[in-house]
Amino acid sequence: MEIQFTKDGLVPVIVQERRTREVLMLAYANATALELTRTTGYAHYYSRSRQKLWKKGEESGHFQRVCRILVDCDEDAVLYEVEQTGAACHTGHASCFYRTADGEEIAGTVFDPEKVYANKGE
Secondary structure (H helix, E strand, O other), X not given: OOOOOOOOOOEEEEEEEOOOOOEEEEEEEOHHXXXXXXXXXXXXXXXXXXXXXXXXXXXXXXXXXXXXXXXOOOXXXXXXXXXXXXXXXXXXXXXXXXXXXXXXXXXXXXXXXHHHOOOOOO
16 A cells, blocks of 8 residues: 655645544644654654644644554545544644534633643744
């Protein structure tokens, strides 16, 4: 099986909580991030905005231990089944999917991002 990366060298990664099956987030990985995920057992991604690798939880402490990596039928998307520590979303929500298409917030925050990321720029 060979992952089909985009011309940018990325593959979309859907992240799902192993126990509840809740979809937590969508991110992207390059080959290096995927290999780091496989070898360390913790989710790594490639930030398109910052143009760099990142380990989920490196700033917040909200890590994702990867239990299994699945590949879709076209081999152009992957799914990380994870055990999430804390919350997945940088906004303080447990999942990045906390609002409807109409903007209705359907889940509250579980942490205060201003406190968690207070020293981010330092």
